[in-house]
Each structure stands twice: as structure tokens, then as C-alpha cells.
Amino acid sequence: MASSSLSKPDPRRKPPSTGTRVSVLVPLPFPGPLDYLAPMPLEPGDLVTVPLGRRETVGCVWETDRTLPADFALPVGREVPLARLRPVAGKLDVRPLPRSLRRFIDWVAAYTLTPPGLVLAMATRIHLKDAPRPALGWVRTEMSEGDLRITPARRSVLNVASSTPMSTAELGDRSGASAAVIRGLATAGLLREAVIAPAAPFGLPDPMHGAPKLSEEQAEVAQELCGPVETGRFQVTLLEGVTGSGKTEVYFEAVAACLAKGKQVLVLLPEIALSAQWTDRFIRRFGAEPAVWHSDLGAKRRRETWRAVAEGSARVVVGARSALFLPFADLGLVVVDEEHESAFKQEEGVMYHGRDMAVVRARLADAPAILVSATPSLETLANVESGRYRHELLTARHGGATLPDVSLVDMRADPPERGLFLSPKLCTAIDETLEKGEQAMLFLNRRGYAPLTLCRACGHRMQCPNCSAWLVEHRARGILTCHHCGHTERIPKDCPECHAENSLVPIGPGIERITEEAKLRFPDAKLLVMSSDTLGSPAATAEAVRKISDGEVNLIIGTQIVAKGWHFPKLTLVGVVDADLGLGGGDLRAAERTVQLLHQVAGRAGRAEHRGRVLLQSYVGEHPVMTALVSNDFQTFMEQEAEQRRPSFWPPYGRLAALIVSAPSADAADALAREIALAAPEREGVQVLGPAPAPLAVLRGRHRRRLLLRTMRGIAVQPILRQWLGDIKPTGGAKVDIDIDPISFL
Numbered sequence: 105m106a107s108s109s110l111s112k113p114d115p116r117r118k119p120p121s122t123g124t125r126v127s128v129l130v131p132l133p134f135p136g137p138l139d140y141l142a143p144m145p146l147e148p149g150d151l152v153t154v155p156l157g158r159r160e161t162v163g164c165v166w167e168t169d170r171t172l173p174a175d176f177a178l179p180v181g182r183e184v185p186l187a188r189l190r191p192v193a194g195k196l197d198v199r200p201l202p203r204s205l206r207r208f209i210d211w212v213a214a215y216t217l218t219p220p221g222l223v224l225a226m227a228t229r230i231h232l233k234d235a236p237r238p239a240l241g242w243v244r245t246e247m248s249e250g251d252l253r254i255t256p257a258r259r260s261v262l263n264v265a266s267s268t269p270m271s272t273a274e275l276g277d278r279s280g281a282s283a284a285v286i287r288g289l290a291t292a293g294l295l296r297e298a299v300i301a302p303a304a305p306f307g308l309p310d311p312m313h314g315a316p317k318l319s320e321e322q323a324e325v326a327q328e329l330c331g332p333v334e335t336g337r338f339q340v341t342l343l344e345g346v347t348g349s350g351k352t353e354v355y356f357e358a359v360a361a362c363l364a365k366g367k368q369v370l371v372l373l374p375e376i377a378l379s380a381q382w383t384d385r386f387i388r389r390f391g392a393e394p395a396v397w398h399s400d401l402g403a404k405r406r407r408e409t410w411r412a413v414a415e416g417s418a419r420v421v422v423g424a425r426s427a428l429f430l431p432f433a434d435l436g437l438v439v440v441d442e443e444h445e446s447a448f449k450q451e452e453g454v455m456y457h458g459r460d461m462a463v464v465r466a467r468l469a470d471a472p473a474i475l476v477s478a479t480p481s482l483e484t485l486a487n488v489e490s491g492r493y494r495h496e497l498l499t500a501r502h503g504g505a506t507l508p509d510v511s512l513v514d515m516r517a518d519p520p521e522r523g524l525f526l527s528p529k530l531c532t533a534i535d536e537t538l539e540k541g542e543q544a545m546l547f548l549n550r551r552g553y554a555p556l557t558l559c560r561a562c563g564h565r566m567q568c569p570n571c572s573a574w575l576v577e578h579r580a581r582g583i584l585t586c587h588h589c590g591h592t593e594r595i596p597k598d599c600p601e602c603h604a605e606n607s608l609v610p611i612g613p614g615i616e617r618i619t620e621e622a623k624l625r626f627p628d629a630k631l632l633v634m635s636s637d638t639l640g641s642p643a644a645t646a647e648a649v650r651k652i653s654d655g656e657v658n659l660i661i662g663t664q665i666v667a668k669g670w671h672f673p674k675l676t677l678v679g680v681v682d683a684d685l686g687l688g689g690g691d692l693r694a695a696e697r698t699v700q701l702l703h704q705v706a707g708r709a710g711r712a713e714h715r716g717r718v719l720l721q722s723y724v725g726e727h728p729v730m731t732a733l734v735s736n737d738f739q740t741f742m743e744q745e746a747e748q749r750r751p752s753f754w755p756p757y758g759r760l761a762a763l764i765v766s767a768p769s770a771d772a773a774d775a776l777a778r779e780i781a782l783a784a785p786e787r788e789g790v791q792v793l794g795p796a797p798a799p800l801a802v803l804r805g806r807h808r809r810r811l812l813l814r815t816m817r818g819i820a821v822q823p824i825l826r827q828w829l830g831d832i833k834p835t836g837g838a839k840v841d842i843d844i845d846p847i848s849f850l
């Protein structure tokens with residue numbers, strides 16, 4: 105069993121005054137690794153504990169990276185004399201971080217302009233140092249009860265306890281007795297502690313287990329995907345295919361090929377909520393569970409998984425973007441499912457795009473990457489066009505299922521009744537679907553009851569005290585809340601401005617309000633609501649998915665979570681409550697993203713024998729987004745998008761970086777933004793836009809300004825930013841955050 109004991113140098117010996125210098129990267133925002141003295145033989149990648157100030161931290165032995173492009177390389181500080189170096193305190197008993205991961209950390213740091221230690225922190229944030237204390241449980245001893253008073257609670261514990269150790273929690277659960285009762289029995293000698301054998305790590309997936317019979321088209325594509333896996337070379341392939349065409353089934357063939365070679369696979373999903381259904385499919389195909397990786401894993405499971413990945417015994421990892429930083433011993437394939445999803449972008453801390461970094465991760469491991477989508481991003485399409493990525497296409501739904509029939513409900517011509525949000529047309533379609541014993545789904549990408557609360561008397565709008573944002577009503581919880589900072593207040597009875605009584609009214613719908621309307625309109629429907637408010641955990645999501653699959657519900661109402669890659673055979677109608685929702689707000693990718701999201705929701709309909717229907721409620725039926733969805737012609741739409749972005753070098757035809765200035769006061773934010781603007785670079789092919797107040801001009805009490813740096817594709821933004829911001833020293837709590845390849849423009 106792995107342990108993380110420290111091999112400490114003998115404390116009686118004085119630290120050596122001479123020795124070898126070793127660079128150690130620590131998980132803190134230093135510009136680069138720090139130098140230490142190595143009292144024991146150390147190799148790059150070794151995890152060590154080192155003194156830092158008055159405490160100790162885990163770090164990783166680092167070497168200078170010579171593979172980074174010159175303009176990425178970090179400035180080298182002045183060397184500390186050997187005599188003044190402090191010695192490394194100890195070496196952790198874990199595998200060294202593999203070279204491909206170390207290079208990846210350097211790369212991400214350089215690309216995102218993040219101190220490399222903070223990127224390392226994402227790879228080592230698993231409390232390796234905490235000794236994995238062997239878990240203890242209780243077993244029944246040989247001792248007889250003698251004259252010990254046996255209460256009913258004690259009796260029930262003794263009935264459950266056996267020679268197989270059970271944790272206090274488990275024993276308590278199964279006997280209904282409290283921990284105190286269990287401890288009492290231990291004191292009396294009837295129970296004793298024993299080590300619980302660690303659960304077997306991860307099963308071995310079998311490439312041949314449940315191999316499906318592929319259609320001719322599927323088989324051809326699968327073969328193309330397997331090629332680079334077998335030869336073990338870096339190559340990116342876009343796997344594009346209509347919804348329900350079997351993309352998952354097809355890339356599973358590449359997974360199988362990789363397993364057959366004895367290498368490891370990483371599959372990234374945009375959201376952990378999807379991992380349950382994915383895992384089920386994986387088990388059916390490969391007869392064993394994959395290792396799952398996301399931020400909700402318990403500390404123990406994280407440690408086990410990390411080690412199993414490092415040792416190579418976890419063969420397939422499915423996870424959120426953070427799985428990119430796992431120490432794969434022998435990575436042979438990277439898959440990014442739903443590659444167009446903006447959820448792959450991390451917006452806090454180290455701001456990186458999971459899809460783009462997955463490609464880098466694959467390249468540094470000499471492994472192929474597969475990007476999967478029904479509606480690929482323009483970024484990926486541009487890479488296909490330029491020949492950097494290969495392109496494989498699945499054109500037909502599996503098993504003869506046809507694509508759903510998408511039509512518009514013109515809300516100007518066919519409006520709902522006053523105060524309601526579901527049009528007569530949509531309601532009729534739902535009635536018909538439910539009557540046939542099929543399932544319908546209503547999609548609205550907005551949590552809560554209403555996005556705005558307004559005073560009927562004076563027009564006052566309920567706003568967040570910390571952000572420039574309206575408060576969203578969550579009626580079930582009786583609160584108004586800010587979706588940006590989490591500020592919460594009770595819904596007041598009277599207007600806080602003019603004190604008119606009962607004058608506050610909700611404006612517009614969130615899914616709570618749609619649910620209320622649906623309950624009245626379809627009293628016999630069996631409703632299920634799916635949103636992050638009702639599905640707190642992956643387990644809750646799995647349960648909801650099961651209810652839908654088993655037909656326990658027939659009307660599903662949800663936010664974007666329902667749009668994901670679910671496969672619900674009985675679902676035949678999808679109603680989009682507000683198809684125009686994503687189009688506002690001047691975001692570069694607003695139209696692209698709306699098309700992708702709505703097409704994905706639409707793709708949930710009619711995946712089995714019954715034909716699906718999709719109704720889009722819209723006030724702008726002539727918008728290119730609606731045309732693309734109704735005609736199912738994304739190519740034309742994406743070509744138009746490309747033509748709009750190409751001339752002025754918007755991504756992917758140019759490069760973009762956002763500078764977000766924030767400060768405790770508006771004046772301080774303005775001052776820093778001005779200073780930055782004055783120092784702006786001037787050269788051919790480089791343009792600076794702004795400063796301008798951010799759309800969220802105040803966020804969590806901080807005032808925000810934005811600038812954009814836009815360059816032609818051949819000009820990297822990192823060296824420009826380093827030089828530009830190098831001399832800017834924000835003071836008084838002001839700061840500037842850099843977002844390379846921004847996705848959000850808030």
C-alpha cells in the first residue's frame with residue numbers, strides 16, 4: 105500500500121554546507137522555482153517538502169524548460185549563493201510528476217501569464233502530505249457479554265457487527281445506534297478496532313467487453329480515429345456528428361484501441377453532472393468503471409485516484425477540466441466531449457480553456473486528441489480549415505432515427521395570455537405529446553422565479569448592493585438573490601424606495617415561474633424540475649436521469665443542464681421557452697453560443713423510434729440563429745459567423761486578451777485603467793480597445809473596467825502583455841487580471 109511517509113534527513117546531522125543546488129517549484133505565486141540545497145539524491149519531478157519562511161510546503165523539483173518558445177520563457181532572477189540556501193526537508197513517497205505534466209504546467213503558466221507555482225497547485229492540491237491514515241472500523245471480539253447490561257441499542261449493534269471491520273458511520277447506519285453506544289461496547293471489550301482493507305482501486309476495462317456493431321459510416325470514422333492511437337502520435341481530429349449519431353460509441357473505439365495498447369485515456373466532459381450517465385455507458389461498453397475526477401470528490405478518493413493515475417492502474421479517467429493536471433504515467437489519448445462548450449473555460453484563478461489546453465496536453469504527451477461535437481466551435485472549425493486538425497463526420501442518427509423537426513412559434517403572432525409565458529401552440533403540442541404517452545421537455549436557461557423585481561408604484565428595481573445586477577427572485581425559498589456574488593435578502597413586502605404596500609411585481613420568467621404555470625396548465629402531468637438549484641449533487645442528477653429514463657415523469661422543465669448529452673428514448677417534444685435569451689449583450693460569441701445550446705437541447709428530442717419535434721418561442725424569427733436551427737443548416741450559419749469575424753481579426757482569426765481592472769472605488773479603477781491605456785503598445789497588427797466600464801461595472805463591491813488587446817493571428821499576446829504591464833504597479837487594492845482568449849465579456 106502506498107504511504108506518504110517522509111524520508112527525513114537525520115536530524116542529528118547538521119545540514120550540509122555544501123551540496124547540490126536544486127530548483128523547487130512551490131505552489132505559490134513566485135515568478136519561478138526557488139533554489140534549495142539537496143541533502144539527498146533528487147530527480148526532476150520528485151515531490152518534496154521544503155521550508156518556506158517559517159512554515160513548510162510541498163513542492164516539486166523543477167528543471168529549466170528549454171522547450172518553451174523564447175518569448176514565453178520566464179525572466180531568471182539573481183542566483184542566491186549556495187551557502188545561503190536552505191536544505192530540502194524531505195521527499196514524499198509518491199511517484200515523481202511525469203515530465204509531460206511538468207512541461208504542461210510550464211506551458212499553461214506561460215500561456216495564461218500565471219505564476220507557474222499556481223498552476224502546479226492545481227496538480228498537487230490533493231494533500232499528498234497528509235498521511236493516508238488507514239481507515240479503522242469495528243469488529244466483534246471473542247469476549248462474551250457476561251453481565252454487561254445489553255440495551256436494545258447495544259443488542260442491535262452486536263447483531264450487526266461481525267469479523268469484517270465496519271466504520272462507525274456504517275455500523276451506526278445499519279444498527280440505528282449512536283457512536284456513543286458503539287464506543288461503550290468497545291470500552292466493554294465487545295468491539296475492537298481493526299483496519300478496513302482499502303477498496304480495490306480501479307477495475308481493468310476490457311476493450312472487447314461490449315463492442316457494438318457499428319454502422320458502415322461509424323466503422324469508417326472509428327478506424328480513422330484509431331490510426332493515430334495505434335501509431336502513438338499527436339494529431340487532433342474533430343469528430344463532428346449530428347445529435348444521436350453515435351459519436352460516443354465511435355470514440356469509444358479509439359478508447360478501446362488505446363486500452364489495447366496498454367496506455368491511459370483522459371476524457372473531458374464540460375460538466376460533472378454528465379459523468380454519471382457517461383460512466384454507465386462506459387461500464388456497459390468496457391465492463392469496468394472509469395476513474396472519475398472532479399472537484400466534488402472526497403479527499404480520500406482524490407488521493408487514491410491521483411495515485412492510481414500516477415501508477416498507471418487507473419486506465420481511463422473521465423473528468424472535468426481539472427483532470428488535465430493529473431500525473432498520467434502513460435497517456436495515450438485525450439478526448440474532449442462537447443468541445444464547443446464554454447463551460448470548459450475556467451473563469452477564476454488560473455483562467456484557461458480546458459479544450460485548448462487538452463490539445464496542448466496531448467501534444468506534450470505525444471498522444472492524439474479527439475474533439476467531439478454536434479456543433480463545433482468556430483475555433484475548431486478554423487483549425488480544420490487551415491489543415492491543423494483533421495475532420496471526421498457522422499451524418500446519420502443511429503438506428504434510422506431521424507432528426508427532429510424544428511419550427512418557430514412567432515410570439516408576436518401567437519402570444520401567450522397576459523402574464524403567462526407558454527404560447528397556445530406550445531401548450532397544444534405538450535397536450536398531444538403527453539396524451540400519446542411520450543415525454544416533453546421545456547427549456548429555459550434561467551434559474552429562479554423572475555430575473556427582475558419591480559415596484560409598480562415608483563418603478564424601483566431591486567438591485568444587488570455589491571454588483572451592478574438585478575436580484576433574482578427565488579420564490580420557493582422566499583428570497584431575492586444575486587447570481588454573481590450570492591448576496592441574499594428576504595423578499596420585502598413593501599417597496600424599499602417609496603414604501604408602497606405590496607407593490608413589488610416579478611418581471612419575466614425563470615424556471616420556477618414556468619413550473620408554476622405548467623402545474624396549472626397541465627395538472628395531470630408528472631413534473632420534474634432540473635436545475636442547479638434542484639440538483640445539488642451528481643447523485644441527485646443521476647436520480648433525476650433515472651426517473652426520466654424509467655418514465656416516472658413525463659414533463660421535464662430545466663435550465664441548461666437538460667441540454668447536455670442525455671439520451672432519453674421516450675422524449676419526443678422539446679419546447680424552448682425563450683429562444684432569444686442568449687442573443688442580447690454584445691458578446692462576441694452570443695449568436696454562436698445560442699445556436700450551439702439550442703441545437704443541443706433540440707437534439708434531445710426523438711432519439712429513438714418516434715420522431716421528435718422542437719418548438720422555439722421567439723420574437724425575432726428572422727434572426728440567422730433561428731433560420732439555422734429551423735433549416736438545420738449550421739454550415740451556412742458558421743460561414744456567416746466567420747465572415748463577420750475575419751475582416752477585423754476577431755477570434756479565431758486574430759488573438760484576444762482581456763484586461764480586467766478592478767479597485768475598491770470607481771476613481772481608483774479609472775485611474776489604473778487610464779494609466780494602463782496610456783502605456784498601451786502601438787504597433788502594426790496590434791490594437792487596444794477601451795478602457796470601458798465592464799458590463800458588470802461593480803462586482804462583489806469592486807469597480808471594474810475592461811480593456812481588450814487584439815492582435816493579428818501571427819502575433820502572440822503574451823510578450824506584449826508582459827512588456828506592457830511590467831512597469832504597472834497597482835496600489836491601494838487595485839489590480840488587473842488578464843484573461844487570455846476570453847469567453848466571458850462581463
Ligand SMILES: Nc1ncnc2c1ncn2[C@@H]1O[C@H](COP(=O)(O)OP(=O)(O)OP(=O)(O)O)[C@@H](O)[C@H]1O
Binds near residue numbers: 353
Ligand atoms: N453502432 C451502434 N450500436 C448500438 N447502439 C448504438 C450504436 N451507435 C449508437 N448507438 C446508440 O445510439 C444512441 C445515441 O448515440 P450517442 O449518444 O453515442 O450519440 P451522440 O452522437 O454522442 O449524441 P449527442 O451528440 O446527442 O450526445 C445511444 O444510445 C447509443 O448507445
Ligand SMILES: [Zn+2]
Binds near residue numbers: 569
Ligand atoms: Zn451581487
